[in-house]
Amino acid sequence: QVQLVESGGGLVQAGGSLRLSCAASGLTFSAYALGWFRQAPGKEREFVAAITWSGENAYYADSVKGRFTFSRDNAKNMAYLQMNSLKPDETAVYYCAASLGTYYSTPVPYQYWGQGTQVTVSS
Numbered sequence: 001q002v003q004l005v006e007s008g009g010g011l012v013q014a015g016g017s018l019r020l021s022c023a024a025s026g027l028t029f030s031a032y033a034l035g036w037f038r039q040a041p042g043k044e045r046e047f048v049a050a051i052t053w054s055g056e057n058a059y060y061a062d063s064v065k066g067r068f069t070f071s072r073d074n075a076k077n078m079a080y081l082q083m084n085s086l087k088p089d090e091t092a093v094y095y096c097a098a099s100l101g102t103y104y105s106t107p108v109p110y111q112y113w114g115q116g117t118q119v120t121v122s123s
Contacts, residue, residue: 002026002112004096009117014088020117022079022096027112030054030074033103035110036081038092038119048094049081050103059103088123 008020036048049070051058058070072079079096094117097110
C-alpha cells in the first residue's frame with residue numbers, strides 16, 4: 001500500500017531551521033506532484049508548498065517564500081522541506097501529500113497523506 005512518512009520535526013527556537021523529510025513507498029513516486037501542508041490546533045489545514053513531479057518547479061505560500069525550500073529526489077523516493085527563519089506561529093503538524101500528475105494548493109485533491117510530523121517553534 002502507499003505510504004508517506006514524514007520525519008524531521010521537533011522543537012526549535014524562533015529564527016532556527018529544520019529540514020523535514022517525506023519518504024514514499026508503494027507508488028510510482030515520479031508520477032506524483034507533492035505538497036506540504038500544516039495544521040495548527042483549532043485551525044484548518046494550510047498550504048505550505050508544492051513541487052511538480054519532476055522537481056523542476058516549486059510553489060510556495062506567500063508566508064514562507066524566501067524561507068522554505070521544497071526539493072525531491074525521485075531516485076530515492078524522498079522529498080524535503082528546508083525551513084529557515086522559523087516563527088512561533090508556524091508551530092503545527094506538517095503533512096506531506098501526493099497528487100497524481102499535477103499539484104494543488106488546496107488539500108482536497110491530494111490522494112495520499114502522511115501521518116504528519118510536529119514542528120514546534122518557541123519564542
